[in-house]
Amino acid sequence: MATVVVPPRMQPTRLGRGDRNVFTMSDDTPAMKQILETHAPDGRDSGFDVKPLFQIVEDIIHHSTSTVPWITHVTREHLGGLEDRATQNGFSEMLQLLAHPIIVPPRMQPTRLGRGDRNVFTMSDDTPAMKQILETHAPDGRDSGFDVKPLFQIVEDIIHHSTSTVPWITHVTREHLGGLEDRATQNGFNEMLQLLAHPISTVSCEISCKCSGGSDGHSTTKSICVTLSGYSWDAKVVIALAAFAVIYGEFWLVAQLYLSSPLAKSVAYLKQLPETLERVDLLKPKLESLIKLIGAMLDVTTCILRFKELPLQYITSNTPAMATANAHIPAAVYWTMRSIVACASQIMNVISMGPEYISLSTEVGWELSTLEHKLKNILELLQNQLDLCNKHIGETRSEETYQTIVRVMSTSHIDNQKVLKILIYGNDDQPPLHYGTEKRLVGVEELRKKVVLLFISDLDLNLDEELWLLQSIYEEKIAQPSHPESQYEIVWLPIVEFDRTKPLDEEKVHQFHSLKSTMKWYTITHPSLIDPAVIRYTKEVWRFTKKPLLVALDQQGKMVNQNAIHMIYIWGSLAYPFTSSKEAALWEGVGSWNFSVLADNIDRALLDWITQDKFICMYGGEDIMWIRKFIEAARIVAQAANIHLELIYVGKNNLKEKVRKNNVMIVDEKLGAVIELGFVSFFWARLNSMWHSKLQLKAGDSENDPIVQEIKTILSYDSGEQGWAVISRGTVEMTRAKGDIFLQAMLEYNNWITEVAELGFVHTIDKYLRDKLHPKHHCTRLILPSLTGDIPERVVCAECRRPMEKFIMYRCCVD
Known part of the structure; x- marks a missing residue:
């Protein structure tokens, strides 16, 4: 537990020898004579009786401890008769006459701004006035052992709860509100409050006296800075806010309990607040300006505290954004304190002037709104620097985390x-x-x-x-x-x-x-x-x-x-x-390109046909007219060759609706089998995966890898505008071609059908496609989805083995 250090001036009150002797002194001692010399009655109280005032004092004393069970109270017959006394002749006039000396010194006047005060709002941070504030700053580390944020949160609680019952005041929701009990259990919280209780009380008294005495805003602010010279800038502003919160909270506490608590009502009468509280709606314009300024004060302070919370392992005072912020924080603290003084002055005006305060000129509102504007500008500047600091911290932390990830991922471990x-x-x-x-x-x-x-x-x-x-x-x-x-x-x-x-x-x-x-x-x-x-x-x-x-x-x-x-x-x-x-081993097990590698698991019937060594024609594309012509020609050729040819349509990649319609037509017109729509995407995704698998294994676009060349050929067919077809028997015999060439071969079957008996159906049509119909000129397209950025720089054409030109294509296919 932290050691509680009591400030030098704060010691338990002890009586010296002179103090003890004074209790036995006679009325003619020098001390008493000094008191008597101050007595110069001028008859100002001759017109009224102070006994009702004394009875209010007794009410307050009584109600103050009425709920403490171990205090013995003397029953007084007049207690509880405040309303009756309020109706007595001369009672209200007496309170009005005496309220001024009770509450404030005679110098109290409504706060008004002179020309010098107005000019100070535009002063830069290097003016003589600001230099005076900087000269008061002599931090001695007294607040280095604790965090003032919990104290600031109490201030926010007070501000929030003070006006929570006033319907026309808009409140900013803060997530920590209501957590006072939780904060009280935090380590060091009570010690921090004990250490700061004295400066808070001192500053609160200083604000009350100087604001009540008509002191100008800058002088009062400077005086507070002198009192808090040994504290850091963030501690100064929080202590000053806490001191103001005591004044502000006490005012609203009486206002809230006025109708329900006899104690609050008695205090309110002494402060001459009843009439003001009953007309609180008329204070709305001035109180709204006050509330807005208080909100700006809290926002600026929050921003200042956030700089204090920045992790020093990721940012230093030499970081440009941090250096800029540190240069402006003293001015931010000054203007926040200056605003505290202005707000306290308005509270004092309400207390001392009562209903007269309502009729004050708009100059009061001008001062508050000007200060609010000043604080908002300061907040914007500080927030921009805070954002830059957080960006710097985020980048530094992210880089550190990234390097840690790289190190961990490249290191051997006993588990995952x-x-x-x-x-x-x-x-x-x-x-x-x-x-x-x-x-x-x-x-x-x-x-x-x-x-x-x-x-x-x-x-x-x-x-x-x-x-x-x-x-x-x-x-x-x-x-x-x-x-x-x-x-x-x-x-x-x-x-x-x-x-x-x-x-x-x-x-x-x-x-x-x-x-x-x-x-x-x-x-x-x-x-x-x-x-x-x-x-x-x-x-x-x-x-x-x-x-x-x-x-x-x-x-x-x-x-x-x-x-x-x-x-x-x-x-x-x-x-x-x-x-x-394992991937390399599986490719080695494939051996050579064959129909089962191409088709695999896309359709159960297709696997059965392969196993049964049937003739199979797999075709694709989107042109239903070509499909009809090709199927008709293929059936004529199969009949002429005396074979049973199974036909299956595998569609086209990325055209689901078009393929679905084609599937329906093919089935309705009995043009052959189709694969399920879901397996169409799988068929093409699997082919693309073969391509990328080869690239991932560094097989790349090898001109000597027949599997890669065959994969590219089928993918280039799908990349074109027309259809295509593959005819096979079992897993070994296979031929393929683009749609127009294959259709031409089928239509010209009389030119090659006689060789089927000798070479076999697949080899014969393959020979005719290569020898007779192979185009002298071609334009082959290969569209590859950029799955992981592994598209090679060099790809050779599957037809002529020349390097293909590389283009970047953006496609949107809505079918």
Whole structure:
């Protein structure tokens, strides 16, 4: 516990020898003679009786301790008769005559501004007046051991509760209000109040006396600065505000309790407030100006305190924004104190002048509004510097966090906990993850020693592609939990960039929760748990742009695949444990390009046809007229070749509505089979994943890799305007061509049909396509979605092996 240091002037009152002797002195002692010499009655009280005033004093003394059980009270017959006395002849006049010497010294006059006062509002911070204030500043570290923010929060409580019952006053909601009991239990809170009680009381008395005595605003403010010379600037302004809050709070306490408390009513009569309180609505214009100025004082002080709270490990006094703020904070403190003096003067005017205050000129309001304008300008300047400081701190902290992430991700660990905890922010109050299957909150500890797939995406997820794919393999995992391929977990990390000083907007929150509700795997509980430095890491190191990533971490938290989503598109759960070496091994197992690699799992019937060694024609495109002509020609050729040809339509990428309509027509016109609309997207996404998988393995656009060349060929068909077709038998025999060329080959079947018996149907048509119909001139397009920014600089044409020109295309397909 901190040691309480009592200021030098504040000591328990003790009686010296002279003080003790004075109690026995006779009335003719020099001391008493001095008192008698002050007595010069002029008859001003000859017209009234002071006994009713004395009875009010007795009322106050009585009611002050009436609720204290261990105090014995003397019953007095007149108690409680304040209303009766108020109706006595001469009572009100007597109070009016005596209110002035009771409340304020004779010099009290309504505060008015002279020419010098008006000029001071425009003074710069290097004027002689401001230099006088700076000369009073001699901090000695007395406030270095405590934080004045809890005291400031008490001030805010007082200001708020003082006028909370006045309907026409607008209040600013502050989140800490009402937490006095909680603050009282904070370490050092009571010690801080004990240390500051004396300066608060001193300044409060100083404000009351000087404002009541008609002292000008600058002189009073300077005097307060002298009293508080040993404190830091932020402590000065908070202590001064606390001193003002005592005056302000006492005034409104009497006003609020006037009708319900005998004690408050008696005090109000002594202050001559009843008539003023009964006409409080008439004070509205002046009180509104007062309230606005007080609000500006609180705002400026809040801003000053926020500078004090800035973390020094990320910012120094030499930082430009901080240096600028430090240069302006003394002026901010001065003008806040100057405003305190002005507000206190107005409260004193209300007390001393009563109803007369209502009729004062608008000059009073001009002073308050001018000070408010001054404080708002100061606040704007300080807030701009605070924003720059916070930006600097954020950038410094983010860079530090980013470098920590880089270091942790490149270091070996015994498990994945350190990696997961630096990627997913968590605290002791609430676990950071939600497990969708069991609808419960969990910590990252639940993922210890597991392969983890980090599903990284924004909130614009394609439910029909990436999400559907992950749901498929995760449901398989849940159904077969003991299988070796099921020993992994998925964690969704949504990448949402937003201003961290403000809450995430409601639309994005709704979008996040809507997506989270569809996921059976682990998700973070809120996007804010992903630090901006983590977002930067996903973009700069893992090259996340728009399309989702599935980063694979092994049991030790090591990144083993930068994007395992391609593996899952191609091989599903067989991709476990999703490492790059497993990806390479799976490609080695493929061997050469064949029809089963192209078709795989897109349709159950298609797999059966491959197994049964049937002739299969897979075709795509959007032109229904070409489709009708091609199907008609293909059936004629199949009949002529005496084969059974199965026909299946796989549509076109990114044209769902057009493909849906084509599917309906093909089925209605009995033109062959179609694959489900959802599998159309999967078919093309899988082909794109093959492309990116090869690139990820550094196979790139190798001219010697036939699989890459065949993938490019099919993708270039889909990139064109016309249809295309592939004919195969089983998994080995296969030929393909663009739609117009294939249709021409079918129409010219008489030129090659006789060779079918010798070469076979697929080889014969393939030979005719290559030898007779191969175009001398071509224009091949290859449109590749930029999944992760891995588009190579050099791509060779699948037709002629020349380097292709590279263009950037922006496309919006609304079908």
